[in-house]
Amino acid sequence: MQTMVVEPGKKPPFTGTFDCLKQTFVKEGPRGLYRGVTAPITAIAPIYAVVFWGYDMGQRVVRWQYDMDVTEKFTLGQVCFAGGFSAIPTTAIMAPSERIKCLLQVQANDIAAGGKAKYTGMLDCGVKLFREGGVRSVFKGTTATLIRDVPGSIAWFGAYEVVKEKIGKLQGKQPSELSPLAVLFAGGCAGIANWVIAVPPDVVKSRYQTAPEGTYKGLGDVAKTLLKEEGPGAFFKGLGPAMIRAFPANAACFLGMEFSKSLLAFMD
Structure with missing residues (x-):
């Protein structure tokens, strides 16, 4: 879309x-709905390992900058900084x-x-x-990905911590003591917050990454062309599927992350 x-x-x-789901299913069958899934499945474990490692590094930078003790609680602004920092690596x-x-x-359309x-x-x-363009071709859209993921990660981690804190206050518990159901809810809210912010730059990124070489002069040209030819609504294409998935x-x-942290703490 x-x-x-x-x-x-x-x-x-x-x-x-x-309509997109229906047409894809009719033309390509169930496999069509999973076209391109190998790339994210292969990358998903290292990506999220680096995401949470980067978040931890961001927190360490905050502690170093403000000379904070490990027991001190982060402010929302500090959480958001660490979240944005995680997107860089x-x-x-x-x-x-x-x-x-x-x-x-996109290849499916050509077929x-x-x-x-x-x-x-x-x-x-x-x-x-x-072979066609070297490393530069493989990494085409890196800047666009960064523009999408820095604000998206700020919203992702920020919303997660805020919702956890609110639930903790309602239940009279510390955020670390929350039930799996509460963690699931906080994680789901974080996903929605992320994609509400990330969809417009994601559209620009997708257009730029899939366009034939020479189609656009840069990301600004992609955004300008989208606005001129398809209007402001073009920047929110795919919002529906993103929300369904988010x-x-x-x-x-987030449940997997919290479970892994608890398991590692237990093993330690």
Whole structure:
């Protein structure tokens, strides 16, 4: 939905989230709904390992800057700084993964139009990108990914900590004592907060990463073209699917993180 081009005076390829799901399923079957999934599955473990490591590093920077004791509580601003900091190292893994995933997903449109598949899979896509333009081609869209993920991560970690604190006060518990259900809810809210912020730059990133070389002069040109040809609403394409995914995916992510921390503390 983010990469579809709506020509003036013509009907858009998809009228909405469920129309996109329906058409994809009819044309490609169940596998079509998971096109491009190999790239994020391969990268997901290292990405989130680096995300939470980066968050911890951000917290250490805050403690060093303000000469804080490990027992002192962070302010919301300090949590947001650490969250934004976490996106910087994560981008090194996220950018090429997103580039490959988007290309594999968009390739389906060419196949549906009678064209041939350029890439047979994740590895083939990565190799061909490297052959065509070197490392620079593989990492195309890195700046766009950073522009998306820094504010998104600020909202992600900030919302998680705020919701946990609010639930803790309501239940008379410390945030570390919350039940798995409370953690799931806080994580889901964090996911929604993240994507409300991240969808507009994500649209620009997706368009830039999937466009043929020379189509755009840069990210500013992508945004200008989108606004001129498709209007402000173009920046929010894909918001529906992002919201549907955001709550359960991020609820599970934070629950897994908290469980892993508890397990490591127990083993220690």
